[in-house]
Amino acid sequence: MQLDLTGRRALVTGGGSGIGLAIARALAAGGADVAVHYASSKDGAETLAKEILDSGRRAVALPGDLTAASDANAVVAGTVDALDGLDILVTNAGHLVGRSTVAQMSDEHWAKVMDVNVTTAFMTTRAAIPHLARSEAGRVVMMSSMAAENGGGNGSAGYAAAKAAVIGLARGLAKELAPDGVTVNAVAPGFIGQTAFHDTFTSPEARAGIVAGIPLGREGVPDDVAGVVAFLASSLSGFVTGQVIDINGGSQFR
Template sequence: MEISFKGKTVVITGGAGGIGSVMCEQFAQDGATVICCDLKGAKELAAKLSEKGLNAYGLEFDITDRESVKNSFAKIRAEYGAIDVLVNNAGINVGPEERNHIDKFNDTWWDAILKVDLDGTYNCTKQSVPLMAQGSSIVNISSIVGMVPLRNQCAFTAAKAAVINLTKACAMELAPQGIRVNAVCPGTVGIAITNRLWSKNDAMTGLLSHIPMGRQAVPSEVVSAVEFLASDAASYITGAVLPVDGGWTCGGFARDF
């Protein structure tokens, strides 16, 4: 099965980040014109990809700022006309030092995480739909934590669970227009920011012992799942929630007892 995005315009939020930058490059290598969106670093990444002969453009805006999102998608409409694929990939979580039970959870972090991970997905989806024709698709990056919560991360677990239900609601609403909406739930992905998240008290060893495949994903493994769901190969798939987690959410323990 060959997946090609030749002639397609693909918008990726959080495009300058750990997973996002690999995603921008992989989509562009598979023929897409990629619009890499991020708070900062998007233009720099797009320039690097352009130097490699790929079609990439950078747009820098805050997905939590509705006016900014509106203006940015108006710019996309003016310059590219239509969007074939939107990947809502931007997201934030608390670092190890800010993790806490709900009674001690920092309100500022709660507000920030819900704003980026949930509101940001809503804002970008809302502005994309009018730019999408039949056959377009949206992929939301949730997390396995949106399916199976972890302790001390109430905001991230709540936001990512909401993204899953938002995905399903949008899938139902947009199906008559021929727009598919799916979610990918990464487990743990081996990039610098994740490794910092699991750096406290050798948490990574404990984490990996619960993953049947016994390792983290590499970013391209998440991107392949996103590309599949975004492509015509998934033409009858909408409202799906796909874990990319090495078996983490299969249930039980990864070891025999």
């Protein structure tokens, strides 16, 4: 028994950098054809698509603002056109946006955090459902966060709420799509280094303190997340649905 994605067709949102890029690369390494969506990381998405094409797989880089239904529909349609269908959807697009206490948070900030983390997942999945339902092994993997389970760091209550909503969406969709044989799961990464997220929002002092509290003694890397997503996208996880898999090096939060 081994992980084999040969012949599967995948769309990874936010795939031009960081965790999304590692996921797209891992799916291609497993044999999948991959559409790499990007909002701002054009160079990364196009470079990765070329890398996948050069390896003998089909690939395409697709831009879009997934908070808009028209763009989400177009990205899914572009994937289906380029890859002749869709079997795997990874809704990785998301962002902290910025740190703010609830008392000081503007309506605009709250709406943006919800849109970029929850609405993007909803819009893309809704557009993908008809195609996933026709697949013999439809898979959806959504990106949550340890913040959904522990409330996040200072000034990230909005982000924590959005990532908790992603878990609820995934579990609801797991029930809705089960009759079509489509599984839906979420992953909840903890502290994952080598990403712009923590380079932007986490100070070196805070970073050191977080790592000191991780039982495995190191911060995670994007490939740690990509490996779990590849498993959930494969036939090895065919009886796994409605689950949240924590990827945090043993950090405790309950």
